[in-house]
Amino acid sequence: MATNKKILIVEDDKDILELVKLYLGKEGFRTATASTGTDALKQVKSDKPDLIVLDLMLPEIDGLEICKRLRGAPDTASIPIIMLTAKAEEADTIVGLELGADDYVTKPFSPKSLVARVKALFRRLDRQQQGTVSVHTYGHLVMDLSRHEVRVQDREVVLTAKEFGLLEYLLRNVGRVMTRDTLLNSVWGYDYYGTTRTVDVHVRRLKQKIPLLNDAIVAVKSLGYKLKEYDAPA
Incomplete structure (x- = not known):
């Protein structure tokens, strides 16, 4: 798999953000980061990422609202989104999926597992684009x-x-x-x-x-x- 994909990590917990950035970087992915919802929307608009790792509980604008706005705009509607949530209730997951998230990971999570989800999502997109x-x-x-x-x-x-x-x-x-x-x-x-x-x-x-x-x-x-x-x- 080509590893020149750019991933935007949106997370207000600095330790989690740096950990995810480290593990994605080890796999060759380029990364950008944002710690607030407002900053995340600005970054997506200025530098379209290939995938977004999006925490739900964020300052200023929460992850669900960000997901809703991105899916509502034609130029960002198809960017893959993996949600990070500290809430284990099924209802929270369903709301995120209803708004258009492609996948979700519940905290606490293994960084290796998250990287595996990212790779799997890119592989499926590649297969769709290379179908016979x-x-x-x-x-x-x-x-x-x-x-x-x-x-x-x-x-x-x-x-x-x-x-x-x-x-x-x-x-x-x-x-x-x-x-x-x-x-x-x-x-x-x-x-x-x-x-x-x-x-x-x-x-x-x-x-x-x-x-x-x-x-x-x-x-x-x-x-x-x-x-x-x-x-x-x-």
């Missing part, structure tokens, strides 16, 4: 893997890295039932420690962003999801 099939179509939906772009009726739909990966996997398996565990392993990676609720959150977000999928992605009771074969209107 470069374009998927589903009715008026067109997914161009080489451009990392999704368009519906020639209007671009901005997706997060995980939303893009989930949609691409469903499009490659039209008509097949995909269990939540299969989707977690294939899109998030076998080393992902989240719950299957993560899949439900991302499916719901896909449907919100692409109404065409509202009836196309169906839940299969106790199993998972299926993208129905496309049935062109009469």
Whole structure:
């Protein structure tokens, strides 16, 4: 894996920030840091990072609000975000995922584990960009893997890295039932420690962003999801 990627670490605990910076640096990643929400937003705007490691509890502007703002702006909507949270409650994790985070790590965490998550996320993005099939179509939906772009009726739909990966996997398996565990392993990676609720959150977000999928992605009771074969209107 190329290690020229730039990662913005947003963390107000200096010890954790320096530790994460040290471990990412050892792997060849370039890093930038921010200790407040305001500073983080300025840095993202001035020097677009390839990935953001984002603490939730920050001075001035918290991590959830930062995530919301980044996902709401077209030029930053697709930057991968890994959340750091000291809260173990599932509700906090779900809120972050609802707002568009790609992954999360609960404190206390192993720096090596965080680095592994970062590498896994970059690998999955690389695989999506280097897939053998470069374009998927589903009715008026067109997914161009080489451009990392999704368009519906020639209007671009901005997706997060995980939303893009989930949609691409469903499009490659039209008509097949995909269990939540299969989707977690294939899109998030076998080393992902989240719950299957993560899949439900991302499916719901896909449907919100692409109404065409509202009836196309169906839940299969106790199993998972299926993208129905496309049935062109009469």
